[in-house]
Amino acid sequence: MSEIGVLIVDDHALIREGLRKVLSLERQINVVGEAATGEEAVDLIAAHPVDVVLLDINLPGMNGMETCRAIKRDHPDTEVIALTIHDQDEYLFEMIRSGVSGYLLKDINPELLVDTILRVAEGESFIPPALMAKVMAEFGRLTGAPRPQFEQLTQREVEVLRLVAAAKSNREIAQTLYISEKTVKNHLTNIFQKIEVNDRTQAALYAIRHKIAKV
Numbered sequence: 001m002s003e004i005g006v007l008i009v010d011d012h013a014l015i016r017e018g019l020r021k022v023l024s025l026e027r028q029i030n031v032v033g034e035a036a037t038g039e040e041a042v043d044l045i046a047a048h049p050v051d052v053v054l055l056d057i058n059l060p061g062m063n064g065m066e067t068c069r070a071i072k073r074d075h076p077d078t079e080v081i082a083l084t085i086h087d088q089d090e091y092l093f094e095m096i097r098s099g100v101s102g103y104l105l106k107d108i109n110p111e112l113l114v115d116t117i118l119r120v121a122e123g124e125s126f127i128p129p130a131l132m133a134k135v136m137a138e139f140g141r142l143t144g145a146p147r148p149q150f151e152q153l154t155q156r157e158v159e160v161l162r163l164v165a166a167a168k169s170n171r172e173i174a175q176t177l178y179i180s181e182k183t184v185k186n187h188l189t190n191i192f193q194k195i196e197v198n199d200r201t202q203a204a205l206y207a208i209r210h211k212i213a214k215v
Contacts (some may be wrong), residue, residue: 004121005032005049007147009015009041009067010056010083015106019083022110029117031053038062042070049075050174051121054108055100057084057091065098067108079120083113096201102126123185124169157214160187161197165213 006029008016016034023029032050035041038059044079045053053071056066068080081102082095095103101120105128116126153161156177163173170188174181188200197203207213 003030004028004117005030005051006117007031007033007041007044007050007053007152008036009053009059010037010199011036011059012056012125015056019113022113023117026114026117026123029114036206038064038067038070041067042074045075046076048129050078052117053080053082054077054083054117057082057086057095065094068095068098068100081116081120081126081142087131092127097167099198101109101199101201104129119151119169120157122170123188123200125189127167127201129167157187157191158182161191161203162213163186164191164200 006023008019008031010019011018013036013114020031020034023031029039032048033044035044036059039062041053042062055064055068059067062070064082064084068082071078071080079101081101082100082104084091084106085094085106087105089131090214092103102116104116104126108128119126137173159177160173163176168176170181170184173184177184188203189205192198195203195206197206204213
């Protein structure tokens, strides 16, 4: 994997400094910048695109949700990880709707933070199991007829989608289905296009909503 460029966005200088020190110990990660506001983050990314943004929710001016939407609108390939003190449902659901690939609480250990950045940079997503249970329960209550795109999925794509909903990584999916990780990525690209979603979290929610996978 090539070096991952990370932008830290938090209005507390002490938090930014601590994150920078933790991430500087990982050779695959390069902290290329810091921002104290959402507006500053958007401007920095416009000038120097990054791979992953560590984003606080409580920001002065443009909040985390607005900042995430702006980043994903202008730079869809940039991955966003929410790093916050909030575990309330409304924050979690809104950040998912805004396009985050990861949602972490600030009391996590450094190893999980690094692992999440590496996974997200590879196109995966991560929400802690305790929080993912809330997401599945919430979106599992949504009902509605499956969209026509659902019928276009092959049996293999359905199998992959079920494993995505079970929070399996690309490597775990490959091992379960006895296929290569490259093949998994190709299936995911096709699945996202067919069901009209942008990331793994949205795909997992789609699978729950349309009863492809169980909560």
